[in-house]
Amino acid sequence: MRYSTLVLGILSACATSGAVGHLDGQDIPLSLHGFAQINWSVRTTGASPEAESSGDYLLGEERLQLELSHIGGDGRAEFLSKVDLVHDAVSGRAAVDLREAYVDLALGRVGVRVGRQVITWGVGDLLFVSDVFPKDWSAFFSGQTVEYLKLGSDAVSFDLRAGRASLDVVVMPIFRADRRPEPDRFVLPDPFAAAVRDYSVPTAELEHAQVAARVRTRIGGADVALSAHRGYFGMPSARPVGGPDAPASRVLESHPRLDVFAVSLRRPALAGLISAEVGYRKSRDDPAGVDPWVPNSEIRALAGYQRAVGRDGVFGIQYYLESMRNHDLYRATLPEGVFPKGRLRQVLMSRLVRYADYHQWEISAVAFYGLKDGDLLVIPTLRRQFSDELSISLGANVFGGESTTPFGALSENDNLFIAGRYSF
Amino acid sequence: MLRKDMGDGLQRYYMYFHRPADVRGTAFLVWAHPQADDERWVYMPALDLVRGIAARDSRASFVGSDFNYEDISGRDVDADEHTVLGEESVADRPAWKVESRPRGDAGYDRKIIWIDKVTALPLREEYYGVRNELYRVFTADEIRDVDSESGTVPTVVRRTMTNVKSGHRTEVTFIDIAYDAGLTDEVFTEDALRRPPRRWIR
Numbered sequence: 001m002r003y004s005t006l007v008l009g010i011l012s013a014c015a016t017s018g019a020v021g022h023l024d025g026q027d028i029p030l031s032l033h034g035f036a037q038i039n040w041s042v043r044t045t046g047a048s049p050e051a052e053s054s055g056d057y058l059l060g061e062e063r064l065q066l067e068l069s070h071i072g073g074d075g076r077a078e079f080l081s082k083v084d085l086v087h088d089a090v091s092g093r094a095a096v097d098l099r100e101a102y103v104d105l106a107l108g109r110v111g112v113r114v115g116r117q118v119i120t121w122g123v124g125d126l127l128f129v130s131d132v133f134p135k136d137w138s139a140f141f142s143g144q145t146v147e148y149l150k151l152g153s154d155a156v157s158f159d160l161r162a163g164r165a166s167l168d169v170v171v172m173p174i175f176r177a178d179r180r181p182e183p184d185r186f187v188l189p190d191p192f193a194a195a196v197r198d199y200s201v202p203t204a205e206l207e208h209a210q211v212a213a214r215v216r217t218r219i220g221g222a223d224v225a226l227s228a229h230r231g232y233f234g235m236p237s238a239r240p241v242g243g244p245d246a247p248a249s250r251v252l253e254s255h256p257r258l259d260v261f262a263v264s265l266r267r268p269a270l271a272g273l274i275s276a277e278v279g280y281r282k283s284r285d286d287p288a289g290v291d292p293w294v295p296n297s298e299i300r301a302l303a304g305y306q307r308a309v310g311r312d313g314v315f316g317i318q319y320y321l322e323s324m325r326n327h328d329l330y331r332a333t334l335p336e337g338v339f340p341k342g343r344l345r346q347v348l349m350s351r352l353v354r355y356a357d358y359h360q361w362e363i364s365a366v367a368f369y370g371l372k373d374g375d376l377l378v379i380p381t382l383r384r385q386f387s388d389e390l391s392i393s394l395g396a397n398v399f400g401g402e403s404t405t406p407f408g409a410l411s412e413n414d415n416l417f418i419a420g421r422y423s424f
Numbered sequence: 425m426l427r428k429d430m431g432d433g434l435q436r437y438y439m440y441f442h443r444p445a446d447v448r449g450t451a452f453l454v455w456a457h458p459q460a461d462d463e464r465w466v467y468m469p470a471l472d473l474v475r476g477i478a479a480r481d482s483r484a485s486f487v488g489s490d491f492n493y494e495d496i497s498g499r500d501v502d503a504d505e506h507t508v509l510g511e512e513s514v515a516d517r518p519a520w521k522v523e524s525r526p527r528g529d530a531g532y533d534r535k536i537i538w539i540d541k542v543t544a545l546p547l548r549e550e551y552y553g554v555r556n557e558l559y560r561v562f563t564a565d566e567i568r569d570v571d572s573e574s575g576t577v578p579t580v581v582r583r584t585m586t587n588v589k590s591g592h593r594t595e596v597t598f599i600d601i602a603y604d605a606g607l608t609d610e611v612f613t614e615d616a617l618r619r620p621p622r623r624w625i626r
Contacts, residue, residue, distance in 0.1 A: 033445055033448060035445070035446070071622055071626070074622075074623070075621075075622025075623050075626070076622070078622070104619065106619060106622075111615070111619055117472070118470070118471065118472045119472050120471050120472045120473045123476075125475075146471070147470035147471055149471075150470075150471055150472070159615060159618075159619075161610060161613075161615060166613075166614070166615055216614065221463075223476070223614070266476050268461050268463055268476075271461075271478075272478040273476045273477070273478045275476070306476075306478045307478040308477075308478045308484045310483070310484075311483050311484055311485050311492070311531075312484070312485055314478065355485070355488060358485070358488045358489065358490075358592065359485070359487070359488025360488070385446075388443070388444030388445070388446070389444065389445060389446070391446065421446070423444070423445035423446040423448075424445050
């Protein structure tokens with residue numbers, strides 16, 4: 001029988017108190033934590049990508065994460081770095097991946113964090129409206145643990161508390177693009193497969209800095225946030241060089257400019273928790289929507305509900321919508337032979353989690369279903385926690401739909417994955 | 425764990441996990457409302473993600489332990505109907521024996537509580553199901569006087585919840601306790617989940 005003990009340090013205080021906490025004046029020496037992890041993923045469809053070296057394997061990596069941190073200055077200053085040493089058995093290469101590295105200062109009501117940091121905004125579950133920070137969809141679709149969906153932003157972030165509201169400002173001087181599934185690992189339909197690709201990212205000049213700001217507060221028992229962002233699309237857009245009618249032998253991929261304005265809300269209701277988020281994404285390089293090679297402006301919205309089920313379960317459901325602003329113009333300017341996107345993309349997402357045996361077992365299923373287009377992604381996962389340190393997860397990514405829908409385009413990449421982690 | 429009593433039964437909790445290593449840095453925030461559903465948030469450091477936790481089902485296990493969320497953040501005294509059954513000592517401490525029956529939906533059909541006559545702390549709780557079977561037992565294993573600005577406060581420093589059917593139990597030990605620690609309201613906010621108040625959380 002497993003015997004578990006929770007050891008808690010407690011500090012309690014009455015509202016009338018004014019005494020000084022007794023931990024003042026202590027610095028925490030350098031601490032080292034992290035994990036060792038193996039993470040393999042095998043494609044079950046038998047299809048092979050362009051680069052045949054990867055064969056049936058989407059992932060075959062051994063990873064050591066070292067997290068160094070230090071808290072000093074009476075707890076007002078903190079340093080943290082997370083460095084991953086990765087060996088990729090598929091490519092045979094080893095790499096150093098700087099996941100995060102920042103200094104953090106608490107200056108009264110203002111907090112400042114400088115360096116590479118992971119930032120997540122919004123109330124969606126794996127669906128993003130106001131969150132413009134870099135993501136690694138390649139990691140997500142190949143069965144890496146979910147934290148690898150987010151990439152660190154190279155940023156200076158400020159948070160300021162003023163009464164009941166908080167203001168967050170993030171300045172990202174150096175652009176970091178989303179990572180998408182690439183043909184070296186994934187089997188992908190690509191209209192420009194035979195083309196020579198040039199790739200350009202916003203250069204590291206001050207005028208190319210991205211800025212995001214958000215105000216958070218509570219209104220009537222709800223967490224409410226208003227946000228604005230000026231920057232670039234995280235995903236690149238491909239444009240044939242030589243005009244839309246030239247043969248697509250050469251394409252330029254770049255990141256068009258993007259503004260995002262969003263509002264989100266989350267509050268307890270209906271015996272659970274409801275959330276909603278609406279955003280307008282203004283495509284600044286093509287506000288009129290007449291350039292077929294630049295994404296049109298669109299509205300994105302989501303509404304979600306989650307509740308506990310019994311003693312050891314969670315159920316969540318979300319409805320997500322993308323609505324293109326100038327769909328008629330988009331259709332009118334789209335060149336022959338390019339499959340047109342619909343005006344609306346609607347997705348239902350559900351999450352079911354069930355724990356057993358004191359969370360030593362976790363079984364979960366995440367499903368995305370495209371209404372009308374039949375786009376589908378199902379991610380069943382089984383996780384076993386063998387001890388406080390050691391866990392193993394088994395799971396699958398199952399894609400469905402047409403080659404013209406986001407998940408359907410990956411349908412040759414159904415995969416089974418395993419991740420074993422020892423944390424220290 | 426940090427707790428602040430806000431008055432009128434309103435309590436706020438901040439819980440930070442130093443160990444085990446796979447959840448290190450995870451933090452919980454609870455706003456316990458005596459008359460309404462509690463509000464709960466969890467912070468996952470690897471994603472820098474603050475998520476709400478669906479609140480109504482207070483029977484949900486707290487981090488996979490034998491304790492429920494309700495055992496951690498407390499249950500509204502008016503949610504049950506109480507009857508004093510008599511007096512009975514628990515480990516030589518004189519106590520009131522009280523039966524509580526939930527007015528609404530709850531995880532139990534009735535519970536018997538032994539309340540210390542001196543400190544008013546619960547010494548033992550027995551939870552019974554619909555078939556009158558005992559399935560869960562809470563015990564206050566150690567009570568210690570802890571100094572505060574207004575004198576000593578009797579405090580349960582070790583407590584156990586036992587699942588009678590399986591024999592599985594969870595023991596909570598409070599090893600470093602201070603009252604009147606000067607906790608500010610800012611400690612119990614989303615900002616503090618992202619940036620732990622290092623004056624108290626080390």
